[in-house]
Amino acid sequence: MGKKVVVIGGGITGMEASVQLSALGYSVTVLEKESQLGGHLNDWTVLFPNLRKGNEIVSFLEHGLELQEVNVIYNSKISGIKKINKHYEIVLDNQKQIIADAILVATGFDLFDAHRKEEFGYGIYENVITSYDLEKIFAEKGEIKTPSGINPKRIGFIHCVGSRDEKVNNHYCSNVCCVTGVKQAMELKTLIPDAEIFNFYMDMRMFDTHFEELYLESQKKYGINFIRGRLSEANETIDKRIILKVEDTLTSRPLKMTVDLLVLLVGMEPSKGTKEIAKLLNLKMRESGFLKPEDDHTLSNVSNMPGVFFAGTCSGPMSIKYTFTDARAAVTKINCYLKEYELQHRILLN
Amino acid sequence: MGKLYDLLLQDIRFEEGLNACMNCGVCTAICPAAEFYKYDPREIVDTIQTKDEEKTEALLKSETIWYCGQCMSCKTRCPRGNTPALVIMALRTLSQKLGYFTDSEKGRQQFAIKRTVGENILKYGYCVPTYAVDPKMHPEQGPIWEHIFNNIDDVMDRLGGNLKKKGSGALREIHQKNLDELDKIFEVTGGYKLYGEIENYSEKKAGEMGLEFKKEGIDNEYFRHVYTCNSDNHGK
């Protein structure tokens, strides 16, 4: 029997890493706290940057699980992890014990809870929703209505909700919300061709392949408006529309706009599960709470605990493409470790 | 780094107020002054963080820094933890210290404020007690205020104040012991020194403008000028 690897979390990261590890001959167990695999991938109907269906990625990952033998334990709650000599003993809530020669932490992210930006009115004004809620509306496939039941004619998107904001103690950029805002604006415009759509941004971070092209297309073909200014606060009119107060910083003018629907582009935070595992294993975290590697350039998946590795969005915001890449990168590190290759002991001169 | 920037850095409010601005515009969007005046707190903060000596000097001499109502709304929202209002307070104090405030219409009003509110606090222990808001000086208060002002004792009887009397209650006389404490606070914190500077620079300006100036009171040409002059060129 090969050496044992336990993967904690069965999102994209955990699913991809586990089949790759299994292909290398390791005995792999995935511990997933929910009753299904896929993590947040299950939340997105159509994906940026190419508007393909989220389901397609799910089927690709599931096909991997058909080809390779991976033991998945659903609804698993880890209550303790002990290091015994060179291996780890993981104890579940039901007292089951699992031995691991190496652990891959793939516990992902949580969406920023928009209630925390009280001044934006989420949970207070019914026509303020998040990008996550909008995906649920898209998934229902019917006519697009606001929570008040009208066909929205003017829609606002707010970038950076819960990111780049000292007031909620999240200084980092969540990477994926700019392009999500562009994608969702285009989808809404397709469904409601006479709607006016405004995206309020500070910087358009369209860093990856095809992102900038999508941005261009959203302006040229879809007529989406982009206004450079961050929302200060939202208020509600008597007919439940939403008044936005921003500054159009490119013309230096304060601006008030009333919209039928306001969409908050919520960012990523290290998941609760990530923090729990970090505590159980004494893993180093960044100030942001995302897991911190031993070296940012050369050891990106390597934790401070021997035999414990991590990948995906538990280490910081990233899109699906980078999540796949990161999962596979972690697999090579784990392989190096379990095979005791000399390579893993390379030194950095400074 | 400019000399003026160095001077600003000596003000604790400046250090507290400016970290690094990312020009998001939240402060301007929330700012009540920006709704009416040619005023943009974001631009002020951004200008100051360039540390450009000339631009900073222009601000110190401008109308702009006097538009802020110091409501502090900008503090509650800035995603970078800046407080534009504190930056502006530091600019105002520096403008007063260097005498640049007399270059602008709104800045020159510092003199009127010092001679009224600024002296009230030391005389009465209140900045704006009823008896110091003379309807002749404040026509904007309207006829109701005029009635209250002229019948203040009756009004107080009905509302239960304790105007200028010993004991407790609203608008009571402030005990000499407390006035002495205020006096010490102004001495120790440099409040008197700043008052003196406002007086000196204003007198100098009055001379330049050929207006009569008196060392005390509000009955002089320069006071009347700064108190009433309005170019009506401040709004959007």
Ligand SMILES: Cc1cc2nc3c(=O)[nH]c(=O)nc-3n(C[C@H](O)[C@H](O)[C@H](O)COP(=O)(O)OP(=O)(O)OC[C@H]3O[C@@H](n4cnc5c(N)ncnc54)[C@H](O)[C@@H]3O)c2cc1C
């Ligand atoms: C609004 C939004 C829209 C997005 N849209 C796109 C898109 O269109 N295209 C794109 O490329 N990317 C998109 N992304 C990014 C994408 O969602 C992520 O890249 C991807 O989901 C990351 O996968 P993951 O496995 O790292 O984490 P997750 O999806 O968070 O999976 C983590 C898994 O671990 C489990 N888990 C957590 N803690 C524990 C624990 N303690 N024990 C056991 N199990 C645990 C969770 O239940 C979950 O199943 C979007 C992100 C956001 C925020």
Ligand code: SF4
């Ligand atoms: S990706 Fe865009 S919206 Fe998201 S945090 Fe970064 S700048 Fe803000």
Ligand code: SF4
């Ligand atoms: S304190 Fe001044 S700058 Fe800040 S919001 Fe109030 S008026 Fe505007």
Ligand code: SF4
């Ligand atoms: S809110 Fe803060 S970061 Fe934004 S423009 Fe104002 S000072 Fe700069």
